[in-house]
Amino acid sequence: MDPVDEFARLKAEIKRLQDRANVLRDGFLRPGARLRSNRFEVTIKRQRRRVFQKDRLPETVLADPRYWEERESEIVTCHEIATFRAGDPDIVLVE
Incomplete structure (x- = not known):
């Protein structure tokens, strides 16, 4: 099985189970x-x-870059680009 297809299948199964x-x-x-x-x-x-109530802080604190740091993370998403599935009839183009 193609890893992209497997990933999509697993994500769908995880969602169903959750x-x-x-x-x-x-x-x-x-x-x-x-x-x-x-x-x-x-x-x-x-x-x-x-629970920390960040929205209750004064604007001077929220706008001060000394209190913030930037972080990065990788986000992997998957979406279907074709509706073809095994067992579906083949598409026939006629000109």
Whole structure:
């Protein structure tokens, strides 16, 4: 399999699995949800965290370059450029 095709297939599968996990997670958060099977148990706990409110800083701090640094990262994206799939009938051009 071409690595680009494999990457696209894996990304689609990951998205499908993450969507399903989110649906299951939402179900576990409902009152009375079943959280245990014969092999696994789901645990729900609340966790607090501090969140920095950057938008509350004065403009003089936000505009001061001494408080900022630039970082770079690579982002790999994939999008379909053709709708041909294995098993689809071949396209026949007639002039």
